[in-house]
Amino acid sequence: MKTIIDDIRARFSVEWEHEQRADLAQIGVAPGTVVPLLTWMKLHTPFVQLNHLSVVDWLEDGEFQLTYLLTDPHGHRSLMVCTRIPREEATMESVHELWPQAVTYEQEINEMFGIHFPGSPRQGVPFILEGWDDLPPMRRDFDTVAYMHAHHPSRPGREHVDPRVYVGKVFGERGYLHDDD
Amino acid sequence: MTTTETLRRRVQLWFGPQHPGITGNMSVQAWLEGDTLTQGITHVGYLHRAFEKLMERRKFIQSFPIVCRICVPEPDTNEYLLAAALEELSGLDREVPEKALWIRTLVLEMSRLAAMLQVLGGHVGSMGLGVVPNWTYTLRDYVLDRFEELTGARVYHMYTVFGGVRRDLPEGFAERMETEVLAKIEAKLPVIDNAIFDSSVFRKRAIGVGVVPEEWADEMGISGPVVRAMGIPRDTRKDFPYLKYPELDFEVVTTTGSDIYARAWIRRQEIAQSVDLIRQILRRMPTEGPYCAKLPNMLTWTIPPGQTYVRAEASRGEMGYYVVTDGSDKMRRVHVRGPSYVHGVSLLERLIPGTNIADLSPLMVSLQTCPPEIER
């Protein structure tokens, strides 16, 4: 794992690195570095497989984190490439020409987070939702409970109980759960 | 316009969501020329429940009842993966007792067996041979009976939690497993072999149909029986060892051909392998010791910031969980990467052109498309 990160460091600027497990390392790069880095990795290293592409919404920082997970299917190890892009008008370069299945990931991210991948086919084509006219639902500022109250009427009689209060009422102040404090 | 051109009109056809041959609630929008499919687009979203969004709103322990619902035939992989990811991020993984690891391995293998039996029946059921699914579903029911004994539920077990499992093995579980499940499956397997692999109908319809080229394996990330049917010995249990699999004695089953027949054959072999693995696990399982670590208070438990990706071998292929925590008592993000995400959308759409319309349903079964894990 160390050698491949050193190789990457020699060619690209890496913002941070972290070894999570013996078979999983994580690096952070600038958004512009991602596609050259992934292209190089697919062509010149054993990390040829794009396992998944995911987005984390860091609402407080105003940023989206994109995570590409590359796997070396013969050496049995993985590398997570993370990058952060601004949340406003989020746009990212597409990798669908390197991996055909990235089209689906990018289509879903476009729908669920509103990140645009120029050039990727099926951008703007609904994948999971139908007739959706609200914020992209996986964004953290989209409130699913408010949406539920507005669109899906509930049957009366459903009570909401704070578990801490409930456990305290039934089992005494300390609660019955294992708690050393 | 000549007659041939008239006949070559493209007909659009929706295959599903209400269709007896579709694997779950999904649909394929297909275009036909004659009875040959020229193009297909997978449509999902009929089962979208927003698991990932809901888990961002729930405490760690509250995520458990939700997570097993992501794949109905095989819920335990999801439970284990969520537990494994959160244990890794919180450092609890060093405290999981030995016995819990063995029970988890047992549960994973049992759920693989149940799902494998179901899909082997589906292979021939989708071709109109209805008797084999009746047998395999009954055999699967026997596995579910043992699940019920162990966990209290037939389908959704909610059994694997952080730090171990919820309950110890009952008294006499191993004997009942042997006599009421494994022996019955082994007795039935030769009959099933006869009905499937010696059936001329199945051979004619399965050999050479739905061939996945070997060069797609690496770039698309194909896994599970689909990749092992190409002759590539790729199995997460061997490649990225987890739980007690490194201590168990098994070989990765491979074959060549990469068609529907080869994939059915792999599943048939893996049923036998699962039976053998369950025997090994029950033999080597420690009888004494705790089955769950001492857990922190689940109502106030927080996990330090971090991100990880854990994977396990489901019956369909490699299943992975990407979990991000931010130091609070809820997950920041959880992304479920099911094997069907690649198999059911990108791979299926690439395989459809040139397929006969009658082969679409067997093809989807052989890829073991599970729509809930595509859309979560």
Add this chain to the structure above:
Amino acid sequence: MEKRKLPVLPVAAPPEGSRPHAPLGEGCFLGEEELPKAPALKEALATIKNWFRAQSLWVMAYGTGCGAIELRPLTTARFDMERFGMAMRPTPRQSNVLIVSGYLATKSLKRVIRAYEQMPSPKWIVGLGSCTINGGMYWDSYNTINRLDLYLPVDVYIAGCMPRPEALIEGFKYLMERVKKGEANGWHHYLENLDWYKANQKKLITDWNLPDYNW
């Protein structure tokens, strides 16, 4: 023969809090005008009709949700639903029971409505699992409905997540009893309150592109 029209009945929204389909009093809906005038004979014929209907519940094989996994074991020899005269049918045109097996995403709801309306009357809906009753574990999801009976008339609910095959059999037996007594009139209620149901459906499904009734 003249084509039967939808009955033109005064449509009123069910009052708040009432059960959406209270028994209608008249047990047998189909073909009243063809029945003999004598009340006793009419009643006897209705009883026979309902008895026949209860013995041949044909279930549409549409796995709308995860509960569908417990439907397949029902057809095997272990639970054997054919002993109750029930069978799985592949198309809506041949079936008269629609099992909504769990949560319904809005995208799915549209297809279920279409499939339900294509089924020939008399037809019944079985709501399977807690999520059809009050949203169950997905109560706060933006994409699943919380109450099925706002959109389609449900005759029997089977609670649980997920209900065991024995619970399903129990539910079906209850449905049979109600059909025999002429109480399972959800389909009748659907036609009577079509405007109310359609308004609910269209409120949720914004890109409504179905005909008003799918024959």
